Amino acid sequence: MSKDAELVKKLKDATLKDRAFNELLDAYQERLYWHIRKIVVTHENADDVLQNTFIRVYKNIQKFEGKSSLHTWMYRIAYNESIRFLEQNNKKNYANIEEVSEAHLEVLFGDEYFDGDEIQKKLQTIIAGFSEKQQRVFQMKYFDDLSFRQISEIVEISESTLKSTYYTAVKIIEEKIFL
Amino acid sequence: MEHTSENNGKKNFLEGGLKGAISKHHKKYLGTEIPENYFATSKLSILDKIKSEEIKVAVPPKKQLVFWMKPSFKYMAAASIILLFGLTIWMQNLETPATIHKITIDEVAYSNDVLLESLLIEESELETFTNATLFQEVVVKAELSEQKLENLILNTLIVEDSLLDDYIDDKFIETIIL
Known part of the structure; x- marks a missing residue:
């Protein structure tokens, strides 16, 4: 067991x-x-x-x-x-x-428990610019290290859609963060 | 916790995937902090909340109900009303059409205008009607005859008594005179 x-x-x-x-x-x-x-x-x-x-x-x-x-x-x-x-x-x-994305960043950077440097702020800004679905999928995959199958059970979206959403988000971040 | 290996072995845009403690990972990439000793205090706070929630669930507020508002009483009252209503309808339907018809024939048979009433009777019921009429006539006539006879006897007796009285009175006077 x-x-x-x-x-x-x-x-x-x-x-x-x-x-x-x-x-x-x-x-x-x-x-x-x-x-x-x-x-x-x-x-x-x-x-x-x-x-x-x-x-x-x-x-x-x-x-x-x-x-x-x-x-x-x-x-x-x-x-x-x-x-x-x-x-x-x-x-x-x-x-x-x-408005929600702007407010999200405003709240995040204003939070007393946020002390990110420039690169961290940049990453947060890119993530905040994603659609809600993209944000959730990227965060669960990258930061929580969940498998696509687990994410699929949590958010009730097919695994293939999740994969495509995640890799699109990764590509956007890579392009923007290393500009 | 089950960790995936889907990120392993790939060149990541930041570094080599999730390494070390999860809090460090978030701090490193997202710059997010938490108050010191947060998870210990949060755990106690969650346990306290659960205890208070449990107490709320364990002691539901009692509703004081007057006995006639209790569900069991309501059901009994409803059942009684339905029973009474049903009995009333059943009792009303107890008198069969045959009984009603019989009463009608008897009533018609005892009517004075027999010929006229006979027109109202159906052919199939005519025999019953005739019997009832004849029976009624025989009974009435017999009753009348008996009454006449009784009257006659009574009258005779009265007449005889009066004659006797007259005779006695006459004889008595005669005796006195003589």
Whole structure:
């Protein structure tokens, strides 16, 4: 039995649930935090969404059927929570995607927990110029090191579309960053 | 966590793919920081939130319901109303058409204008009507005859008594006179 399968078994057992949840936090908290942070940009927002994600995981672990891996299932919850958070905030504040991209950079560079140098700022600016789908795919592939199959399960897009989206994004970054 | 090897062995636009801790990777390429000791404090905060959520789930607010508003009572009341309604309809349908027809024939048969009433009776029911009429006539006539007889006897007795009284009275007077 894999480590994740064992963890799921313990999480579904009422007597072991709390201890198992501690283990789950140790294993996934940091990874999910960075996954969320790239989507919602600021540390403060990422903290809120991370908490909501783990609460949702805790409440719904009994419904986890093991069709995908625990890791993919949790990433999917984190992804959905982040998108929900963005939709709620963007609807209130921005009218279109250009405004969202500008605001994204403004918020990112203004965040007290961002201290990137010029090249990092340049990379963030290029990524912010991508479509929402391109951004998510590139970030999950490059920074979270997920396989195309895993990303496909999380965002519900075919693997071939994901590959084409990712390699287009890489090409754009390579061209722009080394200009 | 399962890591992919799809990025390995390729010349990357930045460096050689994901190396070392994930936080360092983000810091290095994206310039993003986190507060010191964040993950330890965040873990405690998540566990606290889960505990408070659990308490909320464990103690749902109790609704005080008056007994006639309780679901079980509502179902019983609804069932009773339906039963009463059904019984009423059933009772109404209990009187069969044959019974109603019989009553009609009897009523017509006891009517005074037999010839006129006979026009209202269907051919198939004519025999029943005739029997009822004849029976009614026989009964009425017998009753009348009996009454006449009784009257006659009574009258005779009264007349006889009055004659006797007269006789007695006459004899008594005669006796007194004599």
